[in-house]
Amino acid sequence: xxxxxxxxxxxxxxxxxxxxxxxxxxxxxxxxxxxxxxxxxxxxxxxxxxxxxxxxxxxxxxxxxxxxxxxxxxxxxxxxxxxxxxxxxxxxxxxxxxxxxxxxxxxxxxxxxxxxxxxxxxxxxxxxxxxxxxxxxx
Amino acid sequence: xxxxxxxxxxxxxxxxxxxxxxxxxxxxxxxxxxxxxxxxxxxxxxxxxxxxxxxxxxxxxxxxxxxxxxxxxxxxxxxxxxxxxxxxxxxxxxxxxxxxxxxxxxxxxxxxxxxxxxxxxxxxxxxxxxxxxxxxxx
DNA sequence: ATAGGTGCAAAGAGTTTGCATATAA
DNA sequence: TTATATGCAAACTCTTTGCACCTAT
Numbered sequence: 181x182x183x184x185x186x187x188x189x190x191x192x193x194x195x196x197x198x199x200x201x202x203x204x205x206x207x208x209x210x211x212x213x214x215x216x217x218x219x220x221x222x223x224x225x226x227x228x229x230x231x232x233x234x235x236x237x238x239x240x241x242x243x244x245x246x247x248x249x250x251x252x253x254x255x256x257x258x259x260x261x262x263x264x265x266x267x268x269x270x271x272x273x274x275x276x277x278x279x280x281x282x283x284x285x286x287x288x289x290x291x292x293x294x295x296x297x298x299x300x301x302x303x304x305x306x307x308x309x310x311x312x313x314x315x316x317x318x
Numbered sequence: 319x320x321x322x323x324x325x326x327x328x329x330x331x332x333x334x335x336x337x338x339x340x341x342x343x344x345x346x347x348x349x350x351x352x353x354x355x356x357x358x359x360x361x362x363x364x365x366x367x368x369x370x371x372x373x374x375x376x377x378x379x380x381x382x383x384x385x386x387x388x389x390x391x392x393x394x395x396x397x398x399x400x401x402x403x404x405x406x407x408x409x410x411x412x413x414x415x416x417x418x419x420x421x422x423x424x425x426x427x428x429x430x431x432x433x434x435x436x437x438x439x440x441x442x443x444x445x446x447x448x449x450x451x452x453x454x455x456x
Numbered sequence: 457a458t459a460g461g462t463g464c465a466a467a468g469a470g471t472t473t474g475c476a477t478a479t480a481a
Numbered sequence: 482t483t484a485t486a487t488g489c490a491a492a493c494t495c496t497t498t499g500c501a502c503c504t505a506t
Contacts, residue, residue, distance in 0.1 A: 196480050196485060202482040206494085215484090218470080236471060246440065252390035257470060267443030270450065279450060300449040301386065305405030310439040312408065312417060334460060334505050354496080369463040374459095374496060393494060394471085 181262060193245040200227055204238050213251060213259040213269075213278055244304050249309070251278075269301060293304065319400060321347065324385050331383040338365055342376050351389060351397040351416055387447075389416075408437060 186205050187197060195201070203226055209275055214222075216235055223230040242248035251259040251269075259278065261267075268281035283313050324343050326337060341364055345357050352360075354373055361368040375399055380386035388395040397407075397416065401407075406419035416453070 198486065235485055263441055270446040299451055301446050302448040303401055304444060304446045306442060306444050308408045308439050308442045310437060312435055369464065372462055
């Protein structure tokens with residue numbers, strides 16, 4: 181999903197396309213699953229008077245219309261990323277780094293349950309997102 | 319992993335086995351991925367003067383020794399669960415409910431990309447936990 | 457005996473809200 | 482034109498911290 185598609189979806193959803201919002205979308209592509217505050221800090225380079233409210237508010241709306249996903253792994257603050265269908269992350273319990281796994285996917289899968297790989301994988305979980313049976317029935 | 323195994327791991331890690339901590343472990347089994355505050359509230363039934371500090375502190379230590387995992391999906395507060403190797407959750411974007419998927423796993427997998435199932439699956443992600451290559455090399 | 461845990465209260469951090477002003481449509 | 486977004490500041494919620502007392506080992 182490219183930037184223009186995201187902006188189209190925002191228009192469809194009745195959201196206004198402001199320069200701030202466009203830049204937030206751009207930063208979501210540029211930065212690697214940033215926190216709200218990381219986006220805020222980058223924003224200030226282009227919009228020195230941007231407020232936290234704008235960043236949080238926009239991220240929340242992008243999430244509601246389904247183009248952004250909020251991630252957290254028990255760090256203080258949430259991370260955000262553009263929604264793509266398949267998603268793989270590796271979370272290091274030592275340094276707290278969150279890796280995107282497009283490149284390392286097979287290596288991590290192989291590493292699961294062995295000690296012979298650069299990544300040491302202790303466990304994994306799978307998260308599905310959508311509408312549950314109960315809400316679907318309404 | 320049963321309660322006694324968890325308590326053994328706590329001893330091995332040099333943690334003291336207090337009545338409060340035993341009860342927190344029990345509640346982690348009884349409740350379905352509770353928040354810290356849900357555990358705190360249940361605690362007060364047995365320990366009327368328990369403090370938030372005790373609950374948060376204990377959950378953190380259980381997490382560090384690897385028997386508890388902290389989950390979050392952008393709700394205000396984190397959810398906690400006992401670590402088991404394979405983990406599947408379904409997160410409903412309408413009601414916010416988090417379902418354990420042992421029973422529904424196949425149904426959810428089938429539902430991915432179709433409209434013919436009770437669960438409507440929009441996307442998924444996979445989270446691995448362990449030690450990254452960089453930290454492993456140290 | 458003593459290192460570590462508990463309960464209390466206050467502080468900290470991230471996020472949200474209310475409101476006046478500004479702006480996209 | 483006008484409904485919506487922005488920026489500011491204050492409020493709110495979740496989590497952590499400091500400290501005196503207590504307790505598991």
